Amino acid sequence: MFPSDHADDNYVFNAPQFLAPFNSVNVQRNLSILLSPEAAPSNQTIFSDSEIVAMWSEASTKNLGTKRTKRKEGGRLVFYCHFVLHKRLNQLDACDIENYMRFTETPQPTEKWISKTKWPRQDARWRPFAGPLSVNSQRLAILMLKNLFKWMKSMSLITENPLKEITKFNLSSPPPEIHLLPDSAIYFVYKAIGTDRNIKKRVRNSFMITLFYTTAITPLEAEISDMNVINQKVRVMTISPAGKKARVIPISQAFLEELSQYRSTFDLPIKIPKNEDIPLLLTADSTYRRLSRSAMVYCISAVMKSAGALARLDGAHHLAGLLNHASAYWLRHTHLRNLAEDGSEFLSINRFAGHSNLETTKKYFDID
Numbered sequence: 001m002f003p004s005d006h007a008d009d010n011y012v013f014n015a016p017q018f019l020a021p022f023n024s025v026n027v028q029r030n031l032s033i034l035l036s037p038e039a040a041p042s043n044q045t046i047f048s049d050s051e052i053v054a055m056w057s058e059a060s061t062k063n064l065g066t067k068r069t070k071r072k073e074g075g076r077l078v079f080y081c082h083f084v085l086h087k088r089l090n091q092l093d094a095c096d097i098e099n100y101m102r103f104t105e106t107p108q109p110t111e112k113w114i115s116k117t118k119w120p121r122q123d124a125r126w127r128p129f130a131g132p133l134s135v136n137s138q139r140l141a142i143l144m145l146k147n148l149f150k151w152m153k154s155m156s157l158i159t160e161n162p163l164k165e166i167t168k169f170n171l172s173s174p175p176p177e178i179h180l181l182p183d184s185a186i187y188f189v190y191k192a193i194g195t196d197r198n199i200k201k202r203v204r205n206s207f208m209i210t211l212f213y214t215t216a217i218t219p220l221e222a223e224i225s226d227m228n229v230i231n232q233k234v235r236v237m238t239i240s241p242a243g244k245k246a247r248v249i250p251i252s253q254a255f256l257e258e259l260s261q262y263r264s265t266f267d268l269p270i271k272i273p274k275n276e277d278i279p280l281l282l283t284a285d286s287t288y289r290r291l292s293r294s295a296m297v298y299c300i301s302a303v304m305k306s307a308g309a310l311a312r313l314d315g316a317h318h319l320a321g322l323l324n325h326a327s328a329y330w331l332r333h334t335h336l337r338n339l340a341e342d343g344s345e346f347l348s349i350n351r352f353a354g355h356s357n358l359e360t361t362k363k364y365f366d367i368d
Helices: 005-010 016-022 024-034 037-046 049-059 064-085 094-105 135-154 183-193 199-215 219-224 253-265 293-313 317-323 328-341 346-353 358-365
Strands: 236-239 247-250
Touching: 016 024, 016 049, 016 064, 024 049, 049 064, 049 135, 064 094, 064 135, 064 346, 094 135, 135 328, 135 358, 183 199, 183 293, 183 317, 199 219, 199 253, 199 293, 199 328, 219 293, 219 328, 247 346, 293 317, 293 328, 328 346, 328 358, 346 358
Parallel strands: none
Antiparallel strands: 236 247
């Protein structure tokens, strides 16, 4: 329900309908309703847009900074829908999103939408914007909204994703080039690995691909690291490159499963002893020798070319072209971009990647 016309005219951003949905008790109650089987057929009508943003912010990340960013970006779109379009989130189309992005360049009327002072959220003087969004801020907003609509689709809150077909926005300053592999290409990579008859090489290569694809460490870091950089209990990996600050990288369940298979195949205990000095990546024999960086490059290149051949046989010629040129750095870039698109906080990605320059991290928030 929209408030009165008078409320619309006065842009009451601190109205209870915009604040109450973010109360923790209300969020948990709404999530329990959303996740109950009985609610699925009517999900699109039982929740307000602010309630949807509140549930998305809570359910899609554990990082407090990311929750705040999601609330901010989702809330801005809700206000635009409410006060400008008089639409619901589930009624938006691609044209509406493009118009919203143009609106963020110069939110009007300025006195209604912008305040340089950071008033408390409950204050009537609070405004959604501190000023026009920069190009990089627009790119971050688009990534957050992509994540919002993807989540809404998964929860049956919308039938069509208005951002699904949008691949390019007219934003100035084209981003630096990064190399990405879609999920369909990764499928062929693992399929190619599975054709190797040497079991140790096959399992090692599978772990190596998962290592680069899910942690974004570099080949040099992989070369110098031992397996004891992995904490299986806490599910993190601590990388300490020479001359740089150590960084802690979260590891996935898929990574741990690959690790268990890898260690078992090489006759190592599943649990890594604290004093173990076995290299992280091993040669495909029984000597526990460290795999050199040049050998990594060669192995990954061979896997990618085999994957490209399988893609070509399947008629996926574009994927074949990508795979023929792919490297460990393509896997690194893809993971960092996936983190950005999934709503991970900018500074978290900067730390995971080990970038000394924030500008380097920003390119993963750029939209193609």
